[in-house]
Amino acid sequence: MKRAASYFPPERGMIVTKEIVCFRNADWIVGWDDDRGTHCYYRDSDLAFSGESIVFAGPGRYEGDCDREISAVGQCLMPGLVNLHTHTASMPAFRGVREEMGNPNFYFSGVYEGWGLFMPPAETRGTTTRAAICEMLLSGVTTCVDMSYPYPGWIDAVAQSGIRAFVSPLFDSAKIAAANDHALEYRWAEDGGAADFAAAVELLEMVDGHASGRLSAMMSPMTVDACTPELLHQAHDIATERNWPYHLHAGMSVIEFHEMVKRTGQTSIQWAHDQGLLGPGTIIGHGAVLDHHSWVHWHTKDDIDILAESGASVSHCPVVLSRYGVTLESFGRYRRAGINLGIGTDCHPHNMLEEIREAAILCRVAEQHMFSALTADVFDAATVGGAKALLRDDIGRLSKGAKADIVVVDVTHQMMLPLYDPLRSLIFSACDRAVKDVFVGGQQVVGDGQVLTMNHQQIAEGVSEIQAAVVRDMPNRDRKNRTAEEIAPRTYSSYES
Numbered sequence: 001m002k003r004a005a006s007y008f009p010p011e012r013g014m015i016v017t018k019e020i021v022c023f024r025n026a027d028w029i030v031g032w033d034d035d036r037g038t039h040c041y042y043r044d045s046d047l048a049f050s051g052e053s054i055v056f057a058g059p060g061r062y063e064g065d066c067d068r069e070i071s072a073v074g075q076c077l078m079p080g081l082v083n084l085h086t087h088t089a090s091m092p093a094f095r096g097v098r099e100e101m102g103n104p105n106f107y108f109s110g111v112y113e114g115w116g117l118f119m120p121p122a123e124t125r126g127t128t129t130r131a132a133i134c135e136m137l138l139s140g141v142t143t144c145v146d147m148s149y150p151y152p153g154w155i156d157a158v159a160q161s162g163i164r165a166f167v168s169p170l171f172d173s174a175k176i177a178a179a180n181d182h183a184l185e186y187r188w189a190e191d192g193g194a195a196d197f198a199a200a201v202e203l204l205e206m207v208d209g210h211a212s213g214r215l216s217a218m219m220s221p222m223t224v225d226a227c228t229p230e231l232l233h234q235a236h237d238i239a240t241e242r243n244w245p246y247h248l249h250a251g252m253s254v255i256e257f258h259e260m261v262k263r264t265g266q267t268s269i270q271w272a273h274d275q276g277l278l279g280p281g282t283i284i285g286h287g288a289v290l291d292h293h294s295w296v297h298w299h300t301k302d303d304i305d306i307l308a309e310s311g312a313s314v315s316h317c318p319v320v321l322s323r324y325g326v327t328l329e330s331f332g333r334y335r336r337a338g339i340n341l342g343i344g345t346d347c348h349p350h351n352m353l354e355e356i357r358e359a360a361i362l363c364r365v366a367e368q369h370m371f372s373a374l375t376a377d378v379f380d381a382a383t384v385g386g387a388k389a390l391l392r393d394d395i396g397r398l399s400k401g402a403k404a405d406i407v408v409v410d411v412t413h414q415m416m417l418p419l420y421d422p423l424r425s426l427i428f429s430a431c432d433r434a435v436k437d438v439f440v441g442g443q444q445v446v447g448d449g450q451v452l453t454m455n456h457q458q459i460a461e462g463v464s465e466i467q468a469a470v471v472r473d474m475p476n477r478d479r480k481n482r483t484a485e486e487i488a489p490r491t492y493s494s495y496e497s
């Protein structure tokens with residue numbers, strides 16, 4: 001397996017020691033101002049960690065005991081990013097297929113057909129999960145939320161990757177499927193999803209005490225319209241009792257919006273609020289198509305205020321919805337209302353830095369206002385915003401006592417220059433190209449821009465084989481026996497030679 005240059009010899013593996021490591025003289029540290037409760041820049045400063053925790057993060061020089069010193073000249077140290085919304089088991093297999101696949105009769109959403117049609121078989125999902133995590137690590141993600149339908153080997157795949165993860169088995173009461181080209185149907189399970197829910201709880205209990213110390217549990221009923229109220233309540237009760245975050249996809253599509261109105265007389269958010277499902281422990285997945293959104297022209301305009309007053313968070317995934325032509329209206333408006341926002345990649349590419357950039361740009365376009373989402377606003381969401389949603393204050397910031405989840409950015413990289421402001425250079429220009437090293441709980445997982453814990457190339461080739469098999473099998477998967485090319489035509493006609 002290819003190994004890039006690493007601060008630590010490979011034989012260290014993932015063993016956590018209490019060795020004190022000190023980065024000396026970092027050009028920049030995206031540190032934490034305790035008095036103001038916000039990120040700040042420290043210049044020419046040190047950062048030290050012992051085992052999995054930070055003991056010093058600027059400003060100035062670390063004067064304590066130190067076992068190993070690393071020069072951080074020419075570097076910017078920033079907190080590892082928190083990716084609040086991913087589905088690792090499925091999304092990597094959709095590359096090149098689903099970016100332009102949507103049904104105009106479903107308001108262009110491709111989720112209702114594309115997810116199932118191109119879903120990799122369960123026995124291959126360890127590879128897709130690893131592929132997603134490789135991409136995340138390379139873009140500076142140190143904590144991710146992984147919402148996947150459980151498959152054998154899932155927990156091991158996540159744990160062995162070295163990432164910090166909220167493992168979140170999906171379950172539901174109904175599968176949503178296209179009955180034809182213009183209507184969806186809800187195929188309700190006879191037991192209302194009880195068996196899958198029981199299995200999810202069992203798995204969450206295993207995760208909660210996982211030996212790696214990097215896995216946490218999160219409750220994830222899939223979508224507000226595909227779960228019975230009973231199932232949502234049972235899940236919410238357990239999550240509240242155990243202090244697990246509770247994630248629910250809602251405000252995800254126009255279809256869902258109208259389905260909930262038809263079924264309950266309320267919007268998804270109004271209904272969830274009346275059911276008592278919103279609160280500081282709840283994360284609303286997407287939360288975009290609410291009653292103020294321009295695609296619904298609805299007569300109420302209450303959802304944003306309800307979310308803000310409830311204390312619930314929103315996991316905002318700008319890229320995936322933008323492919324359908326939809327965006328949050330808007331990141332800035334939600335933030336000003338007081339809603340806690342986190343950012344997630346949801347789909348491929350799992351490039352958190354590009355996602356952060358899209359969050360800023362799409363907000364400015366939606367609001368027609370340049371200052372509606374500044375770099376600090378979106379970076380906060382991708383760090384402490386995600387952490388708050390996950391009920392954590394020890395990730396997403398570089399401060400004493402926080403986890404040593406550290407991203408080393410090469411500020412001498414061509415794409416970072418000229419260097420007036422490191423985060424603006426990183427987010428608007430260099431992105432993952434300038435991410436040099438990544439540490440999770442003090443353990444190095446990326447070195448010189450290469451994943452150290454997995455063979456990324458081999459994994460990517462594995463995903464290619466998985467997708468090729470799915471593509472070959474498409475006529476057997478599709479309700480109209482179409483080929484993959486008929487469902488998702490390639491960019492141009494291709495001719496064999």
Ligand SMILES: [Zn+2]
Nearest residue numbers: 085249285346
């Ligand atoms: Zn999702």
